[in-house]
Amino acid sequence: MSLISAEDKRWLQQLLGERVRFDELMRRHTTFRIGGPADAYAMPAGADELSLLLQGANRRGLPLTVVGNGSNLLVLDGGIRGIVINLAPHMRAVRSVAADQAGAIMVTAQAGLPLPALCRLALANGWNGMNFALGIPGCVGGAIYMNAGSADGCMADVVREVTLLDRRAQRLTLPAGNITWDYRQAPWPQGSIILEGKFQLQAADKNHLKRKARQWVMTRKRRQPAAASAGCFFKNPSPQRPAGRLIDEAGLKGKRIGQAEVSGQHANFILNRGGASAGDVIALVGLIETTVAERFGIELEPEVVILGEERHAKKSF
Numbered sequence: 001m002s003l004i005s006a007e008d009k010r011w012l013q014q015l016l017g018e019r020v021r022f023d024e025l026m027r028r029h030t031t032f033r034i035g036g037p038a039d040a041y042a043m044p045a046g047a048d049e050l051s052l053l054l055q056g057a058n059r060r061g062l063p064l065t066v067v068g069n070g071s072n073l074l075v076l077d078g079g080i081r082g083i084v085i086n087l088a089p090h091m092r093a094v095r096s097v098a099a100d101q102a103g104a105i106m107v108t109a110q111a112g113l114p115l116p117a118l119c120r121l122a123l124a125n126g127w128n129g130m131n132f133a134l135g136i137p138g139c140v141g142g143a144i145y146m147n148a149g150s151a152d153g154c155m156a157d158v159v160r161e162v163t164l165l166d167r168r169a170q171r172l173t174l175p176a177g178n179i180t181w182d183y184r185q186a187p188w189p190q191g192s193i194i195l196e197g198k199f200q201l202q203a204a205d206k207n208h209l210k211r212k213a214r215q216w217v218m219t220r221k222r223r224q225p226a227a228a229s230a231g232c233f234f235k236n237p238s239p240q241r242p243a244g245r246l247i248d249e250a251g252l253k254g255k256r257i258g259q260a261e262v263s264g265q266h267a268n269f270i271l272n273r274g275g276a277s278a279g280d281v282i283a284l285v286g287l288i289e290t291t292v293a294e295r296f297g298i299e300l301e302p303e304v305v306i307l308g309e310e311r312h313a314k315k316s317f
């Protein structure tokens with residue numbers, strides 16, 4: 001049941017106008033095309049509006065969940081209670097570009113900017129540093145939040161500063177040296193929302209960068225499936241034992257539960273073959289985890305962020 005009262009609804013509509021929707025199906029906002037309704041789905045126009053939203057939600061005791069462009073999310077079938085905030089529609093500016101004393105290019109981008117847009121900007125200007133992120137579909141905030149990366153690098157390598165709103169809606173700027181980055185995670189202050197990141201890039205040969213980018217895109221097309229998914233589902237237990245290879249060697253490629261299927265192309269991708277429920281995916285994930293644990297004694301851990309509630313069985317009277 002929605003946690004948003006009629007009074008909360010009026011407050012949200014007054015604050016956000018068109019930029020709030022109610023009972024919004026999250027499957028419309030995830031690359032997996034899966035997910036039940038968010039009680040409220042808010043798309044703030046800027047940092048000031050976001051700050052008011054955070055303060056109001058705190059006063060009313062409404063839970064907040066921040067999502068990016070939904071490319072690394074599994075939202076459960078019962079949906080998300082409280083307010084879901086998405087910064088991607090309106091907080092996606094490149095706020096400044098400047099050279100520092102050593103000649104590096106410092107680019108400040110808002111959390112909602114899609115990472116591919118930042119990669120394109122870097123390529124077009126011949127700035128080296130973002131090529132590791134080619135093909136990562138997330139937005140700047142989400143990618144910083146989970147230290148997104150590939151075999152060629154991760155956000156920790158290029159982010160020099162992160163500005164966030166803490167849970168009391170105070171602005172806080174953290175230099176990268178104060179952030180304890182880890183594999184696909186970092187310990188952000190609880191309840192904080194990333195507003196923007198400052199990236200340190202280097203001037204490089206434009207054509208060389210573009211050539212490398214083209215090669216990478218071709219490799220990715222060959223290796224990774226195009227169907228609806230959330231990208232790699234599990235973290236790699238170690239570089240020597242990537243999850244994709246373990247799942248493949250466990251013989252699970254093509255395994256299907258309901259409409260959820262282990263990709264035949266890359267075994268760490270779970271595909272939505274059309275109308276899959278989160279329940280289908282969770283059942284398949286359980287099967288993969290058990291099979292890999294029995295076969296190799298390794299516990300896989302999801303890399304995808306799982307949000308929301310399972311669907312409750314309807315009561316019959």
Ligand code: EPU
Nearest residue numbers: 150151223230231232234235236242244245248265266267
């Ligand atoms: N492999 C198999 N069978 C498979 C899939 C992979 O044997 O079905 C083997 C490959 O042959 C290779 C190894 O496993 O030897 C690693 O595979 P790959 O090069 O595809 O890289 P990955 O470790 O599976 C990581 C990131 C991807 C990123 C790629 C490319 C993680 C969990 N995944 O994949 O990120 O695109 O490198 O750089 O770190 C994502 O985060 O959603 C994602 C897809």
